Amino acid sequence: xxxxxxxxxxxxxxxxxxxxxxxxxxxxxxxxxxxxxxxxxxxxxxxxxxxxxxxxxxxxxxxxxxxxxxxxxxxxxxxxxxxxxxxxxxxxxxxxxxxxxxxxxxxxxxxxxxxxxxxxxxxxxxxxxxxxxxxxxxxxxxxxxxxxxxxxxxxxxxxxxxxxxxxxxxxxxxxxxxxxxxxxxxxxxxxxxxxxxxxxxxxxxxx
Ligand code: ADP
Ligand code: MG
Ligand code: MG
Numbered sequence: 001x002x003x004x005x006x007x008x009x010x011x012x013x014x015x016x017x018x019x020x021x022x023x024x025x026x027x028x029x030x031x032x033x034x035x036x037x038x039x040x041x042x043x044x045x046x047x048x049x050x051x052x053x054x055x056x057x058x059x060x061x062x063x064x065x066x067x068x069x070x071x072x073x074x075x076x077x078x079x080x081x082x083x084x085x086x087x088x089x090x091x092x093x094x095x096x097x098x099x100x101x102x103x104x105x106x107x108x109x110x111x112x113x114x115x116x117x118x119x120x121x122x123x124x125x126x127x128x129x130x131x132x133x134x135x136x137x138x139x140x141x142x143x144x145x146x147x148x149x150x151x152x153x154x155x156x157x158x159x160x161x162x163x164x165x166x167x168x169x170x171x172x173x174x175x176x177x178x179x180x181x182x183x184x185x186x187x188x189x190x191x192x193x194x195x196x197x198x199x200x201x202x203x204x205x206x207x
Contacts (some may be wrong), residue, residue, distance in 0.1 A: 005099055007063055008055050010205040015049035017201040018042055018194070025197075028190040032177035037079060037190035044075035044084070061094035066108075078175050079191055080119070082127065086113035100149045104139050107156075111135040124173035125184060127191035131162035134199060150206055157203050160196040167192045 017039050018025075048070045055063045068088030072080055090109035093102055111131050120126040137159040141152030167189035172178040177189070178190030 003060060004055070004058070005097070006064070006086045006206065007060050008065065009095065010051055010202045011055070011063070011067060012052055013205045014198050014201045015045040017197060018045040021194070022198055025190050025194055028188055028193055030172060032105060032172065032175060032180055032184045032185045033190060036077065040075045040077055040079055041083075041194050044071040044080065047071075047074040059095070060098050061091050061096075064094055065091035079194070082114050082118055082191070085117060086110045087114045100152075104142050105150055107135045107138050108122075117173060120174040123169050124175075125177060125189045125192075126172075126174050127166045127189070127195045129167050129170075130160040130192035130195040134160035134195075150203075151204055153199075153206065157196070157199045159198050160192075160193050164188060164192045164196045 002182050018038075021086060022038035022042045023040065025041060026035050027036035028033050029192065051066060054066070058066070065088055068084045068086070069090060071084030073084075073167055074080070075084060088108065090106050090113060093105040093109050094100060098106075111128075114128060114131060115121075117127065118126060120128045122132050135158040138152050138156035141147040141155050142149060145152075147155070165188075168187065169185060171182055172180065172184040172189070175191075177184045177187075
């Protein structure tokens with residue numbers, strides 16, 4: 001289907017983009033973590049890219065679920081279960097295909113799962129800081145402002161970017177960066193950054 005082809009293209013582009021951003025993400029993680037975020041994400045998305053042939057006969061929900069399980073199986077650390085497990089759980093919302101309604105449900109389920117697993121509130125300098133404004137903006141734009149999903153998603157990507165900027169001046173309260181206490185201040189969170197980059201690449205593919 002057209003939808004499946006678009007989804008597969010988005011996944012392939014995200015994998016290629018993560019490869020391009022690998023050093024940047026690792027550099028961010030070297031300032032406040034253990035310098036592996038780019039490598040972790042790259043390992044995961046390379047494994048995903050190797051599976052795209054299997055995606056041809058699958059439904060969108062099953063494709064996203066497979067992306068999640070592949071990330072869990074190939075990315076260790078904090079980001080693996082957060083990204084992979086949340087994609088896996090939220091993929092159920094796409095069982096009836098990707099529509100404005102199911103995409104909002106997917107976004108909310110993904111955010112809920114990340115918060116469930118990681119127990120990080122907004123302001124702890126994690127991926128939650130990019131994800132929360134993005135998901136809220138997407139939901140509001142679709143449901144209240146009645147914008148087309150693509151327009152709503154563009155606004156969500158902007159919100160995620162502002163969320164990334166918000167991580168710079170704050171102190172990490174969760175994850176490895178929290179071990180640095182006040183020394184984490186002034187550095188951009190790697191996981192918030194990868195979340196934004198992935199969203200931006202999906203938007204580029206969809207446009
Ligand atoms: P690790 O820290 O285990 O080396 P990564 O470097 O791959 O894993 O990922 C680090 C990113 O994971 C952080 O930048 C942050 O965004 C995210 N993260 C860490 N802990 C949490 C948490 N408890 N909740 C949400 N996100 C988290
Ligand atoms: Mg790390
Ligand atoms: Mg690590």
